[in-house]
Amino acid sequence: MIFIICFKDFIQLWFIIKRLLFQSHYINMRNKCLSFALLCLTFGTIGAQVDEKCLSCLRQYENGPRNSCSHNFITKTSCGIYKISEPFWVACGRPGYSWGHCTTDSKCSADCLNAYFRRYASRCANMLKKPVSELTCADYVRLHHGPDGCGMSASLRHSRAITSCLWPANMFSS
Missing domain, CATH: 1.20.5 (Single alpha-helices involved in coiled-coils or other helix-helix interfaces)
Structure with a gap:
């Protein structure tokens, strides 16, 4: 699970x-x-935690070096291995010394993600019309794109990429 x-x-x-x-x-x-x-x-939301395999796939997908930041028109600036924006960091409870510090620290970043996912898990589950206990890694990846990410069709591409990381195509081949 x-x-x-x-x-x-x-x-x-x-x-x-x-x-x-x-x-x-x-x-x-x-x-x-x-x-x-x-x-x-x-x-009810304590269990909304992502395991290491899911975090690993998210790191691969975001493909961000620890000390790098990228800029886009939606989140403005996002930094670190999980591409955490400053508003995301604020929403996850401001862990670590600062936003910049947290995005470069892998434990702080993972804690931030899990806190954010706990905070918005029920909102995501409502959008997807399923219980929080049935949210998958792909659902949490969609949530990574904002509190309403689970309801955005644009986030489906991201969740599909994560699904292929979790379940490689050659997994069942002989």
Whole structure:
């Protein structure tokens, strides 16, 4: 399965819920209930994580050296191995020291992608009329082209390229 629900995230979420509901004496019951509801809604998107094979195909497709940037009419400037634009970096939560630093650091870039995918997974799933748990690497590649990328026909070309990377033509030949 391409996407995994990280057990570590589940454990961290459980400790947050436990602390909020049972150990926070200064928070009134109404706020505890609201916090619990928010955490439950958040839990639905924790599993929206892309595995290393998908990230590898995305790196190949974007074909960007670590320290290079490219310019186009849609995202203006995008940099690094995953071609992350500054608005994309802001939307993924501004990890790392800066946009420039994050795009040149492979771990920071991958974390940024996964955070962005978690943030917009349900939106993508709604556009594709399927549950978040059924999103594929190709769907996340479409999402890489913006919050509405899953609904754009132009992003289909990108998802097809990723699919061919994940499932090479000679895979089933004898």
